[in-house]
Amino acid sequence: MPEVTLIKAVNDALATEMARDPSVCVLGEDVGREGGVFRATEGLFRRFGQERVIDTPLNEVGIVGMAIGMAMNGLRPVAEIEFSDFIYPAFDQIVSEMAKMRYRSAGQFTAAVVVRAPSGGGIKGGHYHSQSPEAYFIHTAGLVVVMPSTPSDAKGLLASAIRGEDPVIFLEPKALYRTVKEEVPQGEHLVPIGKGRIVRPGDDLTLITWGAMVPVAEKAAESATAEGASVEVIDPRTLWPLDIGMIEASVNRTGRAVILHEAPRTCGFGAEVAALIQERCFLHLKSPVGRVTGFDTPFPYALEKSYLPDPERTLRAVRAALEF
Amino acid sequence: MTDAEILSVLRPDGTVDPSLDPGLPDPELLSLYRHMALLRAIDEKAVALQRSGRIGFFVPSTGQEACSIGAGHAVREGDWIFPAYRDHGVGLMRGYPLAALVGQILGNTADATRGRQMPNHWCDRSIHLVSVSSPVATQLPHAVGAAYAAKVRGERIAVLATFGDGGTSTGDFHAAMNFTGVFRLPVVFFCENNRYAISHRVEDQTATRTLAEKAPAYGLPGVRVDGNDVLAVRKVVGDAMGRARAGEGGTLIEALTYRLGPHSTSDDPTVYRSEEEVAAWRGKDPIRRFAAFLMGRGLLEDPAAEEAGAKEIVRRAVEAAEDAPPVPLSSMFEDVYAEIPWHLAEQRDSLLSGKG
Numbered sequence: 001m002p003e004v005t006l007i008k009a010v011n012d013a014l015a016t017e018m019a020r021d022p023s024v025c026v027l028g029e030d031v032g033r034e035g036g037v038f039r040a041t042e043g044l045f046r047r048f049g050q051e052r053v054i055d056t057p058l059n060e061v062g063i064v065g066m067a068i069g070m071a072m073n074g075l076r077p078v079a080e081i082e083f084s085d086f087i088y089p090a091f092d093q094i095v096s097e098m099a100k101m102r103y104r105s106a107g108q109f110t111a112a113v114v115v116r117a118p119s120g121g122g123i124k125g126g127h128y129h130s131q132s133p134e135a136y137f138i139h140t141a142g143l144v145v146v147m148p149s150t151p152s153d154a155k156g157l158l159a160s161a162i163r164g165e166d167p168v169i170f171l172e173p174k175a176l177y178r179t180v181k182e183e184v185p186q187g188e189h190l191v192p193i194g195k196g197r198i199v200r201p202g203d204d205l206t207l208i209t210w211g212a213m214v215p216v217a218e219k220a221a222e223s224a225t226a227e228g229a230s231v232e233v234i235d236p237r238t239l240w241p242l243d244i245g246m247i248e249a250s251v252n253r254t255g256r257a258v259i260l261h262e263a264p265r266t267c268g269f270g271a272e273v274a275a276l277i278q279e280r281c282f283l284h285l286k287s288p289v290g291r292v293t294g295f296d297t298p299f300p301y302a303l304e305k306s307y308l309p310d311p312e313r314t315l316r317a318v319r320a321a322l323e324f
Numbered sequence: 325m326t327d328a329e330i331l332s333v334l335r336p337d338g339t340v341d342p343s344l345d346p347g348l349p350d351p352e353l354l355s356l357y358r359h360m361a362l363l364r365a366i367d368e369k370a371v372a373l374q375r376s377g378r379i380g381f382f383v384p385s386t387g388q389e390a391c392s393i394g395a396g397h398a399v400r401e402g403d404w405i406f407p408a409y410r411d412h413g414v415g416l417m418r419g420y421p422l423a424a425l426v427g428q429i430l431g432n433t434a435d436a437t438r439g440r441q442m443p444n445h446w447c448d449r450s451i452h453l454v455s456v457s458s459p460v461a462t463q464l465p466h467a468v469g470a471a472y473a474a475k476v477r478g479e480r481i482a483v484l485a486t487f488g489d490g491g492t493s494t495g496d497f498h499a500a501m502n503f504t505g506v507f508r509l510p511v512v513f514f515c516e517n518n519r520y521a522i523s524h525r526v527e528d529q530t531a532t533r534t535l536a537e538k539a540p541a542y543g544l545p546g547v548r549v550d551g552n553d554v555l556a557v558r559k560v561v562g563d564a565m566g567r568a569r570a571g572e573g574g575t576l577i578e579a580l581t582y583r584l585g586p587h588s589t590s591d592d593p594t595v596y597r598s599e600e601e602v603a604a605w606r607g608k609d610p611i612r613r614f615a616a617f618l619m620g621r622g623l624l625e626d627p628a629a630e631e632a633g634a635k636e637i638v639r640r641a642v643e644a645a646e647d648a649p650p651v652p653l654s655s656m657f658e659d660v661y662a663e664i665p666w667h668l669a670e671q672r673d674s675l676l677s678g679k680g
Contacts, residue, residue: 061495244667
């Protein structure tokens with residue numbers, strides 16, 4: 001198996017699914033001739049033609065709204081929002097239309113659109129190229145929210161999202177697009193929606209994290225090992241519906257949990273995960289559930305490195321839980 | 325643009341302009357009339373149901389029957405309809421059953437959409453009548469997507485999207501018109517300019533003199549039609565749908581009409597418009613105007629009897645559906661996703677057990 005980057009794995013998933021199913025289309029700004037600003041759709045325009053790889057006018061309402069209509073009429077559209085920071089103009093189309101089509105029509109119409117969006121910080125992009133909006137979409141009934149952290153998961157989860165019957169917000173950690181490389185299965189490759197991954201097993205504490213924070217968590221776990229603590233790192237991969245079974249089993253065993261995410265703290269997804277853990281694992285808990293997160297400020301440009309959680313800040317939260 | 329450029333077919337004296345007559349066969353003409361009368365009867369009954377507390381809400385279309393019935397008649401099998409909430413006539417004319425419409429209003433087990441939405445939010449997959457939402461004009465970009473899918477498959481169909489004058493101010497209208505122009509898609513944008521978006525006058529909705537003149541900015545033709553003239557609406561929408569099916573792209577149609585009733589049963593229009601204005605438009609009632617034409621042709625003898633008959637049909641439809649059982653509690657958790665995920669199963673079980 002060849003070693004590929006996460007962005008290449010996304011490209012591979014799109015090409016593989018488009019070759020397999022002629023109803024799969026890609027649409028968005030600069031996705032055609034340009035091949036996407038991050039090159040996620042490179043080569044697709046030449047291979048599959050302009051009818052299936054659609055360069056759209058600059059309008060996110062139009063992109064998502066059009067994708068909904070395409071999905072209602074038999075296509076499987078994958079809409080790209082150039083940065084997840086630009087997704088907000090399409091918020092109404094996503095939360096009131098795409099997410100609700102099945103429910104409000106009692107299953108007569110569905111909008112199984114995949115909306116891909118590069119997400120998160122770490123590229124010196126300032127407020128408008130760095131946000132992590134997952135919590136908005138997790139809060140919305142009817143959406144599946146996915147965020148892979150490895151090339152293999154990116155390919156397999158995107159393929160599953162495209163084949164699935166539910167609308168999916170597929171957030172790609174852009175900081176990892178070219179910084180992680182691994183062997184990815186060639187040809188058709190599926191990773192199931194709704195199943196987490198134990199990144200690293202451990203016995204003393206469960207560290208739950210996703211996206212670009214997964215490598216941060218791994219480094220923190222390594223440092224903890226040097227201090228004599230065994231930390232289990234879990235990447236849910238599908239943020240919603242969450243693989244609660246995996247988290248519950250782990251925390252019931254370790255008795256301690258810390259949640260790590262780069263999105264702001266208040267009403268971040270970590271708050272929901274913490275609530276679920278205390279509801280389900282209360283009698284096993286040896287310490288309060290900890291959170292390491294971005295701050296409740298706009299995403300700062302110059303102070304990005306201090307805003308984003310790092311291994312040191314994570315390790316402090318791990319130590320606090322272990323020493324409680 | 326002058327009033328002369330507003331296309332009318334029915335003359336004030338009850339005759340038609342023969343050069344513009346869409347030439348529908350007699351049974352079709354009568355069918356248009358009966359559907360308009362049915363629509364009016366539905367309004368009356370639904371408003372009465374709301375006033376007596378048997379339903380929570382209704383959006384009437386009284387005064388605009390020529391728009392939705394005329395447009396609905398131009399829709400063919402295979403076409404798609406993306407309607408606004410006031411356009412039940414489009415679906416009704418296309419064959420959406422009265423029983424289904426009444427069931428949706430009641431929101432009980434007679435509702436094919438399981439009581440999921442308030443009245444006026446109907447849909448029917450079998451005739452491509454797409455689910456209505458409350459936010460204005462959000463259906464327009466969907467029409468673009470459905471048209472795109474049909475176009476890439478080489479289907480010669482048209483997509484009808486209906487909305488009001490207020491809808492032309494939305495970003496969704498702009499996006500959909502622009503995409504339709506750019507991709508040269510078979511979408512017919514049918515704008516019912518009923519002069520008010522709730523209380524807001526159309527003169528204050530836009531600085532352009534007409535709504536149709538927005539179309540050229542998107543590379544589309546824009547036409548104006550007398551929206552109280554069912555034959556004119558039928559002709560203009562039919563022509564636009566025909567061009568769309570032939571691959572000649574989309575059209576914006578501005579139908580000039582008037583909402584005689586309130587925006588909804590929650591609205592009091594006396595706050596924002598005069599009795600004189602309403603009375604003037606009542607004199608242009610589209611049903612009476614069309615009835616005069618049919619009587620002149622010898623196709624209709626007793627409009628009062630027809631209208632009483634329509635009321636009876638609606639009364640019976642309500643009677644048949646009103647006592648249907650309420651939707652089951654468990655249905656609240658279904659159709660959120662293709663399959664019920666763990667958290668919804670837990671919430672459902674908790675509610676059903678009485679412990680939630």
